[in-house]
Each structure stands twice: as C-alpha cells, then as structure tokens.
Amino acid sequence: MLPEPAWFKSSYSDSSDGNDCVEVAATPVTVHVRDSKNPHGPRLTVRSTAWAGFVAHTAQR
Numbered sequence: 001m002l003p004e005p006a007w008f009k010s011s012y013s014d015s016s017d018g019n020d021c022v023e024v025a026a027t028p029v030t031v032h033v034r035d036s037k038n039p040h041g042p043r044l045t046v047r048s049t050a051w052a053g054f055v056a057h058t059a060q061r
Contacts, residue, residue: 005032007039026051 005025021036031051033044046054 007032007034009036 005027007023007025009021009023023034023036023039025032025034026048029048030045031048033046035041
C-alpha cells in the first residue's frame with residue numbers, strides 16, 4: 001500500500017471560509033486534487049505534465 005501523499009492548500013486560496021479550498025498532493029508522476037471539506041471523498045488524479053499545463057494556462061488568465 002502506498003503512503004498517503006502530503007496534501008497542501010494553495011497560497012492563492014482566498015475565501016471567507018478557510019475550509020472552502022482545493023487541496024493538492026504531488027507525487028513524481030501524478031498530481032491529486034481534492035475538496036478540503038471532504039478529504040475522504042473523490043479525488044481527481046492527473047499526470048504531472050497535464051497539471052503543469054493546466055497551471056501554466058490558468059496563470060495566463
């Protein structure tokens with residue numbers, strides 16, 4: 001069994017409710033995304049290269 005990845009919240013998260021946030025955990029090959037209000041709920045998993053492309057695209061907005 002793989003160890004639980006280290007989750008973190010973005011420093012750009014800005015909400016009046018500190019629990020309204022997306023959390024991210026990176027591994028060498030994948031990036032996992034989850035809702036901070038439901039840490040045991042569903043997770044989105046994408047390849048690191050796809051995540052890098054997403055972040056680059058959103059940074060241009």
